[in-house]
Amino acid sequence: MEKTYNFIDVFSGCGGLSYGLEQSGLNCLLGIDHDRDAMKTFERNHPNSQSFCGDIRELDNAKIMEMVGNQKVDLIVGGPPCQGFSTVGKGKSEDPRNLLFLEFLRLVKLFKPQGILIENVTGLLAKKNKDVLTRVFDEFHQLGYNVDARVLSAEEFGVPEKRRRTIIVGFKDEFEPSFPNPTHGVRGSWPLKTVAEAFSSISKDANHHLVEKAQLKNELDKKRLSHIPQGEGIRYQRDEIRLLPSELHYNVNWQELRESRFRQTRLQRLNLEEQAPTILTSRTMYFHPTENRYLTAREAAAIQSFPNEFSFEGSTTSVFKQIGNAVPVELAKTLGLHLQKILNHEVSSTNKVEDFKKYAFHYNKQIAI
Incomplete structure (x- = not known):
């Protein structure tokens, strides 16, 4: 009989991971997050798991031990808040939210699991965060863990989305x-999945009643969008000239804009025959x-590889936030299968752990292995 391994999901969000x-066959004992809507979603889709909604710093050891009971914790997984490591904005390594990694470590010290899995933004491997990541690795080493990091690309694991994340x-x-x-x-056995396949x-x-909520209220933008082909959008003046009739041009002085462009591409259509760009937390x-x-x-949600049966709780704004913050389900499933192979001694490392510093802080060059 195959062994079932138990895990705790810290900073779980809605529960994509x-x-x-x-x-993949693992068993979730407990999910922890501070977002109320996300935890309602988690509870709805994890009926056999315990849940805690609130600040993890307020969940003391006695309470968490009570929630888990006498069940063995084989893995602790999670996605600590990523703002402090983001490549967008200031991304200061001294951001106090980075200290939440210490709460993750607290649970590792408490339960002494066989393994850990952390998911975060690619910026975690940026040079500006070198001291933070080195400290995290050192803390795990002191607890007796061999630790390694890679940036994995979700589209290479059956997700119809170009999403790159750091996995520790x-x-x-x-x-x-x-x-x-x-x-x-090209490095796998199956062709990349497309937006069309997701849809x-x-x-x-599951979708028909939501279409009405997805309509544009701005009639001018709706007219502009009607001229945008699949996979295109407006970011530079040349896009505006090429795609829009003059009467629908934006009333902006392109030369006065920073780098003579919009900060984000406007009216960006997806392409049915390609992978979507990274799904973000905004519905617009x-x-x-x-x-x-x-x-x-x-x-x-389908682009993030959530199946139809996964239900979300909360407002449209909240649901998009939950989806955008989630780990794609298919990537998580592949990781789960691999973690079990490690625990069953069916695979071994192809890279020595001590070599991680040679590549870890050049995340722009990272690819999955």
């Missing part, structure tokens, strides 16, 4: 941390490939 890990894996000394090989694309997986009932970032509207929440 834990849901994918459960699909750590295991007790008797195991070697490693990462799954790509399953899709085809959505049941009509991307537009449907062929219809003159935003994406629905169900469409954004």
Whole structure:
């Protein structure tokens, strides 16, 4: 009989990571997050798991031990708040939110799991965060864990989205941390999944009633959008001239804009035959490939590889935030399968842990292995 490994999901959000890990055969004991709507979503989709909604610093050891009971914790996983490591904005390494990593460490010290998994933005491997990441690695080493890091690209693991994230894996000394090989694309066995495939997986009932909420209220933008082909958008003046009739041009002085461009591409349509760009937390970032509207929440969720049966709680704004912050389910499932292979001594590391500093702080050059 195959062993089932248990895990705790810290900073779980709505549960994309834990849901994918459960699909791989792991068992979620507990989810922890401060976002009320996200935890309502977590509870709805993890009926057999415990949950805690609130500041993890207020969840003392006695309470968490009571919630877990006498069940063994094999893995602790999670995505600590990433603002302090983001490549967008200031991204200061001394950001106090970085200290929440210490709360993750507290649970590792408490339960002494066989392994850990941390997901974060690619900026975590930026040079400006070198001291922070080195400290994190040193803390795990002192606890007896071998730790390694990679940037993985979600599209290489069956997700119809170009999403790159830092994944940190750590295991007790008797195991070697490693990462799954790509399953899709030129380095995998299957072709990359497309937006069209994501949309085809959505049941009509799950999406139809959401289309009305996805309509543009600004009629001028709706007219502009009607001229935008799939995979295109307006960021530079040359885009405006090429794609829009003069009467629909933006009333801006392009030369006065920073770098003579919009900070974010406007009216950016997805392309049905390609992968979507990274799904963000705002519902107004991307537009449907062929219809003159935003994406629905169900469409954004499908691009993040959430199945139809995964239900979300909260307002439209809240749901998009949950989706944008989530780990793609298919990536999480692949990671879960690989973690179990490590625990079952079925794989070994292809890179020595001590070599990570040779590449860790050049995240722009990182690819999955």
